[in-house]
Amino acid sequence: MNSHRFGYYAIRFYVILFLAFMLLPLIVMGGAAFNDTRFPSIYPWFGFTTHWFQELWADNRMWGAARNTVFVAIAVVALSVPIGTAGAILLNSLQARSRSIIYGIMVAPILTPGAVIGISTLLFWYKFNVPAGLHLSVLGQVSYIAAYVMLLVLARLQSFDAGLEEAALDLGASHAQVMRRILLPHLYPAIFAGALIGFFQSAENFNVTLFTRGNSDTLTVYVGSKIRSGITPTINALAFLLIAATVIGVIIYEFRRRRADAMAKLAED
Amino acid sequence: MSEDVTLSNISMDFGKFRAVDKVDITIKAGEFFSFLGPSGCGKTTILRLISGFMDPTQGKVLIGGKDMTGTRPNERPTALIFQNLALFPLMPIWENIAFGLEVRGVDKATRRAKAEELLKLVDLHESADKKVSQLSGGQKQRVAIARALAVEPKVMLLDEPLSALDLKLRQHMRAELRAIQKRTGVTFIYITHDQGEALAMSDRVGVMSQGVLQQVATPNEIYNQPSNGFVASFVGENNIFDGKIKSIKAGEATYDTSVGSFAAKIGPGVTKDTPVRLYVRPEHCTLTKAAAKSGNSIPVEVTESAFEGNFINVFLKDNAGQTHMAQVQNDPTAPPPQRGAKVQMNFDADHGVLLAHAKTRS
Amino acid sequence: MSELIRRYGSSLTWIIIAFTAFWLLVLVLIPNFVLFEFSFKPYLPVDQLGGPKDFYSLNNYWTFFNSPIHIRIFFQTVLYSSAVTLLCLILSYPLAYFLAKIVDAKTAPSIFLLLIIPLWVSEILRSFAWFIILAFNGPLNAMLQGIGLEPVRWISGFNAVIIGLIYSYLLFMLLPIYNAISSLDTNQIEASEDLGASLWRTHWRVVIPHSKPGIASGCVMVFMLCAGSVIVPSTLASPSSRWFTEIIQQWMFEGLDWNTGAAYAFLLLTLCIIFVSLVMRLLNVRLVDIAK
Numbered sequence: 016m017n018s019h020r021f022g023y024y025a026i027r028f029y030v031i032l033f034l035a036f037m038l039l040p041l042i043v044m045g046g047a048a049f050n051d052t053r054f055p056s057i058y059p060w061f062g063f064t065t066h067w068f069q070e071l072w073a074d075n076r077m078w079g080a081a082r083n084t085v086f087v088a089i090a091v092v093a094l095s096v097p098i099g100t101a102g103a104i105l106l107n108s109l110q111a112r113s114r115s116i117i118y119g120i121m122v123a124p125i126l127t128p129g130a131v132i133g134i135s136t137l138l139f140w141y142k143f144n145v146p147a148g149l150h151l152s153v154l155g156q157v158s159y160i161a162a163y164v165m166l167l168v169l170a171r172l173q174s175f176d177a178g179l180e181e182a183a184l185d186l187g188a189s190h191a192q193v194m195r196r197i198l199l200p201h202l203y204p205a206i207f208a209g210a211l212i213g214f215f216q217s218a219e220n221f222n223v224t225l226f227t228r229g230n231s232d233t234l235t236v237y238v239g240s241k242i243r244s245g246i247t248p249t250i251n252a253l254a255f256l257l258i259a260a261t262v263i264g265v266i267i268y269e270f271r272r273r274r275a276d277a278m279a280k281l282a283e284d
Numbered sequence: 285m286s287e288d289v290t291l292s293n294i295s296m297d298f299g300k301f302r303a304v305d306k307v308d309i310t311i312k313a314g315e316f317f318s319f320l321g322p323s324g325c326g327k328t329t330i331l332r333l334i335s336g337f338m339d340p341t342q343g344k345v346l347i348g349g350k351d352m353t354g355t356r357p358n359e360r361p362t363a364l365i366f367q368n369l370a371l372f373p374l375m376p377i378w379e380n381i382a383f384g385l386e387v388r389g390v391d392k393a394t395r396r397a398k399a400e401e402l403l404k405l406v407d408l409h410e411s412a413d414k415k416v417s418q419l420s421g422g423q424k425q426r427v428a429i430a431r432a433l434a435v436e437p438k439v440m441l442l443d444e445p446l447s448a449l450d451l452k453l454r455q456h457m458r459a460e461l462r463a464i465q466k467r468t469g470v471t472f473i474y475i476t477h478d479q480g481e482a483l484a485m486s487d488r489v490g491v492m493s494q495g496v497l498q499q500v501a502t503p504n505e506i507y508n509q510p511s512n513g514f515v516a517s518f519v520g521e522n523n524i525f526d527g528k529i530k531s532i533k534a535g536e537a538t539y540d541t542s543v544g545s546f547a548a549k550i551g552p553g554v555t556k557d558t559p560v561r562l563y564v565r566p567e568h569c570t571l572t573k574a575a576a577k578s579g580n581s582i583p584v585e586v587t588e589s590a591f592e593g594n595f596i597n598v599f600l601k602d603n604a605g606q607t608h609m610a611q612v613q614n615d616p617t618a619p620p621p622q623r624g625a626k627v628q629m630n631f632d633a634d635h636g637v638l639l640a641h642a643k644t645r646s
Numbered sequence: 647m648s649e650l651i652r653r654y655g656s657s658l659t660w661i662i663i664a665f666t667a668f669w670l671l672v673l674v675l676i677p678n679f680v681l682f683e684f685s686f687k688p689y690l691p692v693d694q695l696g697g698p699k700d701f702y703s704l705n706n707y708w709t710f711f712n713s714p715i716h717i718r719i720f721f722q723t724v725l726y727s728s729a730v731t732l733l734c735l736i737l738s739y740p741l742a743y744f745l746a747k748i749v750d751a752k753t754a755p756s757i758f759l760l761l762i763i764p765l766w767v768s769e770i771l772r773s774f775a776w777f778i779i780l781a782f783n784g785p786l787n788a789m790l791q792g793i794g795l796e797p798v799r800w801i802s803g804f805n806a807v808i809i810g811l812i813y814s815y816l817l818f819m820l821l822p823i824y825n826a827i828s829s830l831d832t833n834q835i836e837a838s839e840d841l842g843a844s845l846w847r848t849h850w851r852v853v854i855p856h857s858k859p860g861i862a863s864g865c866v867m868v869f870m871l872c873a874g875s876v877i878v879p880s881t882l883a884s885p886s887s888r889w890f891t892e893i894i895q896q897w898m899f900e901g902l903d904w905n906t907g908a909a910y911a912f913l914l915l916t917l918c919i920i921f922v923s924l925v926m927r928l929l930n931v932r933l934v935d936i937a938k
């Protein structure tokens with residue numbers, strides 16, 4: 016076996032190890048949801064049960080937290096998308112120097128630890144006598160999720176031909192019509208991607224929410240408190256559901272991608 | 285249906301740089317007018333001033349006698365065809381064409397009907413629901429024109445619309461544009477750096493250099509009676525001699541150069557002390573063995589000849605080392621002189637003209 | 647600004663500016679300034695606010711500098727966050743290169759899809775998974791015993807925290823490096839090999855320099871996430887391995903001393919700013935390259 020072939024197998028072996036490292040923990044966690052023991056594990060195996068799913072189903076606090084998570088995420092998307100889009104359009108019209116300063120301020124929240132964002136949001140609104148609660152979680156999350164939207168929209172703006180705006184104006188369109196019919200349709204793919212990413216970033220957020228939530232729960236915070244206080248396999252049951260949903264999503268996505276590829280091939284021939 | 289456009293002594297500055305300098309001209313209603321000039325001479329700037337994307341630093345734009353100062357592009361009776369066409373890629377063809385009507389609140393059925401009608405006008409019958417990316421270059425061109433016509437502009441502004449097309453299509457579209465202009469009667473203001481386009485399509489041409497309008501005239505006059513050296517050398521080819529006027533008598537001058545003395549006409553505004561050059565078109569030069577009896581004649585040596593089909597370009601070098609060109613008819617019975625041959629280059633005094641240099645920014 | 651008005655008219659321009667100003671001022675700049683201000687004020691009962699004791703001082707920071715334990719925890723956080731960052735870099739680079747340049751364009755998206763599955767399952771569940779795996783009576787030790795090895799007490803010291811951090815943030819290193827390597831023209835790699843460069847040299851002189859912005863981006867992200875991580879340490883740390891964010895939580899939730907908490911949060915922020923500048927200086931990249 017020459018060194019070239021060795022490299023060929025070594026790197027493939029590495030990829031498989033890497034994938035195993037990323038995926039096996041999820042299998043372990045999902046599997047533990049069906050083990051009939053109070054302490055979540057897959058070993059030793061005490062027998063198959065769906066008991067933990069029933070317990071999860073009956074867990075009203077969990078359902079409340081899940082509802083909160085969705086509300087917060089929707090609110091975050093509703094604010095981040097217009098703010099991030101406006102930020103990108105503004106940035107795009109600025110000249111070199113002011114552009115890099117504003118850009119720096121805009122991306123700073125992405126590079127700031129969530130705990131810092133959470134605490135600063137809490138303190139800022141405390142100054143105005145606004146008590147902690149999920150509304151503050153929304154504002155704290157928007158500060159960095161808007162930056163993700165901004166980056167996506169900004170990238171999309173690079174491929175926009177400003178001449179189209181002038182053409183529309185020249186044909187008699189008002190500024191609002193130019194925005195609605197010409198610029199925004201071009202940005203929609205980035206805006207949708209931003210909304211999607213924003214939703215999941217928000218749903219998964221722990222750090223900002225922890226410091227701003229007051230007495231309310233979101234799903235992540237609720238799971239966090241359960242892990243600290245009383246671990247039960249209901250957490251695994253929840254994890255199993257999330258993993259299953261993701262895997263189904265992935266399979267559908269992959270299936271559609273392959274079909275689209277095949278269609279493109281057909282169209283070429 | 286159409287309006288005249290007056291540029292009343294307009295100038296445009298970008299910071300310290302003056303892109304357009306004191307352009308003063310009236311374009312008549314229903315006219316096909318071209319601005320011709322090299323890249324960067326300020327042509328696009330002029331169009332943007334007329335369409336209202338910029339306001340001139342000095343002077344005024346009037347359309348149909350009305351001062352357009354402060355009138356925004358969407359309120360002017362102009363339609364601009366952009367250099368890159370600027371078709372909206374996310375809309376089907378018919379929505380592109382009907383966009384101007386859509387923003388004016390015209391209902392959908394009327395819009396669609398109008399779009400179909402315009403598509404017929406530009407010879408694109410079946411394309412209403414196609415995407416922009418499905419069209420060829422020439423078809424996109426026609427969609428852009430139809431889109432501009434849909435808003436019934438009084439003035440059409442076209443910014444080098446043919447420059448992206450290949451040669452064949454370009455020549456075809458020249459005739460097409462000209463026909464559409466005649467059919468609609470709209471004033472066309474056309475911009476190009478291609479002299480062939482300007483001469484072939486226009487009623488009148490304005491030649492520009494470095495922001496300054498050099499000459500405004502019919503294509504024929506531009507070619508045959510250029511008003512200065514820039515126009516002469518930008519439009520068509522010329523042999524140029526450097527020298528000094530010795531005397532002027534009855535519209536004809538004697539011009540001294542290092543290769544001899546010539547008799548030539550004088551151009552507009554030229555007096556004895558004007559710095560001038562002598563311009564002679566290659567097709568007006570003849571080559572003979574011996575010096576001609578009348579007219580101008582200088583000894584030259586043939587350096588190269590290029591066969592162009594119906595004519596032959598013969599490249600020559602005079603005694604001062606200056607290169608010239610004579611264009612001779614292709615006649616197989618009388619082949620042109622070969623490389624290295626020493627011959628005489630002749631031209632009539634009527635065909636040589638002494639022209640001042642280009643007008644420059646004041 | 648005049649450009650915006652020209653393109654979108656004055657009312658839309660004002661809306662755009664208002665949104666952006668709300669974001670940058672109300673959500674980003676002023677809250678951080680308030681954090682900064684809070685960190686210099688003493689923690690007082692409500693009725694003493696504005697009273698004689700309410701003045702600016704460095705006392706909250708002295709609390710930190712006078713506490714050897716807190717200082718040690720701070721530096722351990724820095725040390726282990728750096729170590730995790732480096733490990734993530736070493737683990738990600740070969741895979742990023744493989745996905746960008748070796749594997750065929752059809753399978754790469756499938757591998758990515760598999761890799762990204764954990765990202766959709768929230769961070770807290772990801773560390774919980776390792777809590778199960780690494781438990782002393784858990785499946786990993788069972789496996790070790792199965793092949794005749796001694797069981798290891800994983801959740802002690804920083805072992806489990808490091809594993810959990812790597813698992814949680816590895817993809818934040820992989821993705822930017824992958825993007826950077828993808829944008830490298832494959833011809834350059836081939837040209838280098840063609841000129842006789844060894845594999846290592848090709849990477850050292852061609853691929854790595856080109857992927858610097860991605861490496862910088864990954865390092866900054868992973869370090870920030872590690873140093874600021876709350877979940878992983880609280881799930882996987884042992885009593886002997888505490889994390890700086892846990893001290894911040896103590897001040898905020900147990901001590902209810904938001905002022906000292908603010909000072910500690912500000913120290914964490916400063917740490918991240920220093921790390922970002924250091925990476926930018928070391929790798930000679932701009933902020934624009936990092937945040938993409």
Ligand SMILES: Nc1ncnc2c1ncn2[C@@H]1O[C@H](COP(=O)(O)OP(=O)(O)O)[C@@H](O)[C@H]1O
Pocket residue numbers: 298301303321322323324325326327328329330
């Ligand atoms: N917005 C602008 N800012 C600064 N300079 C400009 C601007 N627009 C055009 N110019 C300059 O003005 C000159 C004329 O440009 P333009 O009218 O586009 O020329 P043309 O269309 O004849 O090629 C060029 O030198 C160009 O660089």
Ligand SMILES: [Mg+2]
Pocket residue numbers: 324327328367443
């Ligand atoms: Mg131009």
